[in-house]
Amino acid sequence: MTDIKIKVGVLGATGTVGQRFILQLSSHPVFELAALGASSSSAGKSYYEAVSGRWKQMHPIPSQVRNMPVHECVPGAFSECGVVFSGLDSGPAGPVEAAFREANLRVFSNAKNYRRDPLCPLIVPLVNPSHFDILPHQRASLSLDRGFIVTNANCSTTGVIVPLKALEDAFGPLDIVMVQTMQAISGAGYPGVSSLDMLDNIVPYISGEEEKIEWETRKILGGLKQNNTAFDLHESSPMRISAQCNRVPVVDGHLSCVSVSFKKQPAPSPEQVAEALRSYTCEAQKLGCHSAPAQAITVHHELDRPQPRLDREWQNGAGVNVGRIRACPVLDVKFVTLVNNVMLGAATSSVLNAEIAHKKGFLS
């Protein structure tokens, strides 16, 4: 790390994820906020004006950001940026991110558009930074020397996959994963879910969410193949995954009930599972990344934890909380997992991915 910070930009800066990027980047030791992009209706305004009435964070707009100009999301305004973070909605994200990459800019995107792209890594920073190794192939395929797109996972996938990775590392491939989520409203953006749907109520459906968990899990837990030019999608050890997703009246924090079985039998005991989760460490920690959690997975022993409101801020929202680890009468082990969907489940993943990329030399 040099003394000179890397200039970074934020696309979709006035949206819910964009606001989180701004809070995280406003006092970052490596990155320096240099350019903000939003829709054409915001372009030309100061950030304060553009976000007026939509800033929904518990901290004020950072003072140095209030008067930064907002640009349209075109590469020219971001040419000095060593990294561009995208909090764009899936509508504009596809063409905009492609244009930025084409302009040789490095995009770390929270949008879903390129997650299934065979050239783009889908990286949960606590799980699979090894997938950065496909970037040379991405660049070569597109005849770029610097630009790339790196995506991070859907917020509900992220909370489940960190403990799954720890279990595969410790006990070999998983055979079956059953997941039921209870997802916070902040995952739907603003205005997002109507209060009439969320007071004294649950909505047992989130469009596309179950498919994301079932698909993304395989890409993330799988490896690279063909000399780092393709994803193996866990194909060497097929895994059956079933997800049921619900929207619940919680502000932040996705809680999921998970049951798993292992290929290798006899399966580990709940105590062995707890120990494997507790002792799991990830590359982001070893590299000393600024936003990495001190403890990747916090294992709770109180019977009624983790709980969204009480545990989502632990580790500054960058870790995962697991509890109620016990035997499953049907599969091997069941447990509950909590992720802060607006932190590790969104902006923190993008920022941490960029920190890892920096440490590994992909930003130079």
Next chain:
Amino acid sequence: MTDIKIKVGVLGATGTVGQRFILQLSSHPVFELAALGASSSSAGKSYYEAVSGRWKQMHPIPSQVRNMPVHECVPGAFSECGVVFSGLDSGPAGPVEAAFREANLRVFSNAKNYRRDPLCPLIVPLVNPSHFDILPHQRASLSLDRGFIVTNANCSTTGVIVPLKALEDAFGPLDIVMVQTMQAISGAGYPGVSSLDMLDNIVPYISGEEEKIEWETRKILGGLKQNNTAFDLHESSPMRISAQCNRVPVVDGHLSCVSVSFKKQPAPSPEQVAEALRSYTCEAQKLGCHSAPAQAITVHHELDRPQPRLDREWQNGAGVNVGRIRACPVLDVKFVTLVNNVMLGAATSSVLNAEIAHKKGFLS
């Protein structure tokens, strides 16, 4: 049915379940509220005085009940009652219900104490009224000519087991059932769950609840054996059941995500499952019981239903709502089910059980 109503009593009349009994029985065509019982601190007061500050229903105390005297829960005060409904807490329920039965009174209990008793039927009225046939054996074993105890199921079990019964009737024995519940706060009584645990939060644990679902399901779906003197607990076709239970910020209505597989393969399609649920009818309907729902299982086709606040009052809370029926990538079929935990999940079950018993001649 004669013109003369059957006098009935309510034990635990000032509690949450007792209040529901009172609302349901205050204008019932067959039963007539004749005696109320509560703890000794309430005994001697009028009902209005005894329940002061604790009446939490959306309708006022029925006018004819306001000034009824509250008795201690001793059989003598209930000697005229043809039926006694128990909404007692599990603490007093054990000895009190036994004493009432010993005094030759017929007890329909919502408490958990005798659910696992080898003499007492555990009856979900939409599922297994055939279990009333063990009553002659219960009476004989205890040398009683009239008294008995009939229990109904835990509220979370009830919502899941009605569709399970419909599936077994249509497609033969189930092999695996996986359930994750999202349970309303009213299931915990009053004051029950602290608001600090339920605003912007979920508690992923309810003491004893998972074991109840896993155990009760087998007794209810199983049959009688040994000439109606014992329960077979589904032993002829072992079923694996795994439950995860959560408390969520919803007032009334337990929502559960269920995945099932069948013994017989190939399994029915989601469309066949939907049709089997929709066309399921139960004995309570055929007998013309007053509180029976017109439709036992309402199948919803909108992608985001059933929802607790919108659907819990359908069928006056006496039916079950099922939606999102679809293939499960791991088991055969998955779906979502909703039960009104304070109606069919509690008082309505006891009342409907008594109506069925009346129609079948067990009250004469």
Next chain:
Amino acid sequence: MTDIKIKVGVLGATGTVGQRFILQLSSHPVFELAALGASSSSAGKSYYEAVSGRWKQMHPIPSQVRNMPVHECVPGAFSECGVVFSGLDSGPAGPVEAAFREANLRVFSNAKNYRRDPLCPLIVPLVNPSHFDILPHQRASLSLDRGFIVTNANCSTTGVIVPLKALEDAFGPLDIVMVQTMQAISGAGYPGVSSLDMLDNIVPYISGEEEKIEWETRKILGGLKQNNTAFDLHESSPMRISAQCNRVPVVDGHLSCVSVSFKKQPAPSPEQVAEALRSYTCEAQKLGCHSAPAQAITVHHELDRPQPRLDREWQNGAGVNVGRIRACPVLDVKFVTLVNNVMLGAATSSVLNAEIAHKKGFLS
């Protein structure tokens, strides 16, 4: 009342207020649902199709309404209707309601557009049906022999003004009224308020609401003048009114804290105020209107009542609940009042106004 029901139409039938009209009118002894109107995107569809995904009531769509055709909001499709109820948004309400009146149709509107019109009565059915007497002047001014527009009040005004009317009837003109409201989310329609604004939060502002309370109160509590051709707006006894309005996380039911002082001193005691409220009866009751509450104002004596969830359904939501009547250290008396904003505060007011008009001969 004859045996033949009066055919009625509903404008804005797919909206939140329109859905309430449909529930109330689907089994009405005097009115018969005959025509439904909505935006051009809904026109031509069956009601079931048009409202798909937006029906947010706790009861299913009435079976006889499911397949009724939805028309555009043009008078021709409603020519057989003796009454047209309008649940239109304020955008279309202005020109549409005028066109219907111009076509000699009788419009009972829940919209705000004509509340301040010097020809249109603003009638809270429990308060000022005497204002119907301006209708001959409205018709004459517009050269119509049948058509008119009658409005009802804003939902928050309605809950406050019923007790104010009872107090003026008993103790003469009020001098000062101070109101602070805590208003339910259903008052904002669907999708209305974002859940991110309403979970663990209050929004201390509702656009235009304070002005409505402050202005409408004078028109409603005032009389007619100049031979029933104008409203006196309470001008003979000026009243000072100050309102502060808040949106709170409650589904239905607007609760308000009110302090008042009287012109005439010494002021009545809290006990006298309670008695005046309890004994208040209104013309709708005397006329025997179907939707009139048995008790116009229910006075609660428990210290912590009325509460929205517990008391909003009393009297089928057609009455007002008042509690905590006590001396005010600054003004004379203070109390709390609750109105069911979607019932008496909206659709019930329109329907009850039409019932009164029918009884008084304004529909013939």
Next chain:
Amino acid sequence: MTDIKIKVGVLGATGTVGQRFILQLSSHPVFELAALGASSSSAGKSYYEAVSGRWKQMHPIPSQVRNMPVHECVPGAFSECGVVFSGLDSGPAGPVEAAFREANLRVFSNAKNYRRDPLCPLIVPLVNPSHFDILPHQRASLSLDRGFIVTNANCSTTGVIVPLKALEDAFGPLDIVMVQTMQAISGAGYPGVSSLDMLDNIVPYISGEEEKIEWETRKILGGLKQNNTAFDLHESSPMRISAQCNRVPVVDGHLSCVSVSFKKQPAPSPEQVAEALRSYTCEAQKLGCHSAPAQAITVHHELDRPQPRLDREWQNGAGVNVGRIRACPVLDVKFVTLVNNVMLGAATSSVLNAEIAHKKGFLS
């Protein structure tokens, strides 16, 4: 300030307020947690054991506190403490705090017991630290050379009185204050309010709360008299105060609607009021106290602010937020004010009072 920290104790350490004390004192530059007291059922345990199942903070128990021993609340165990903070319930607070003072210990109490005591100051740290000047008289009256009791205000009073103080400083005595509160559930402790009373509901009553606001305001805004031996209770300029208090489904943050009138007319304009609030500075700021907010009163200009969830963490919860400043049609000016009831409304007030006492020499 010396390099050696002052040892401090916490009474009621396992309760809701006690937990907040522990979080604030675990990394304090002047105070060092040295002794913890709780009920006899907790005494003898480690803090971690004693608070098990009741720790409801969003941060873990500070590591250095987990294994601290919990003592009974007797002075002997706290003899080394230069300051003792009391988060005791009002039941034990009376005799325990008296015994600690009698043992020459300095008690800063959040309990209500001694707020109305003629010897004890009631200090809101942003308002009236001048009341410390009664301490010599308190000590002399009780023949103590070190011990005293200092109280801080009720949480709802605190949020209202900071802007009132700023207004009296700028524009002279207030004549009338009308307050309606919407108070968070955390103000009632744990388990406190039942979730059945707080989901989809408001409780328009908090026992004793209105009287506290009406009484405490006069003591705090008043001065000392008779050579610093008595409180004048604002008697030179009588003020009329009326409060209505409501419990609402918000976790933290008391929001209040306030209307005021001034003795001196013409009254200041809303703009002048806004400027006076914005520019208000307090002695705690001037003394450079660690926990003092940078901005005592944050004035919001967005129409819909302050909101509890968005603004309660500003200034680390140590300041007050005011918005919607506008003319009142009845009194002079009305506005909305928000206080973080668990921070400035409770533990932060006690800690900041002790910091002020330290700076002013009352701890030496």
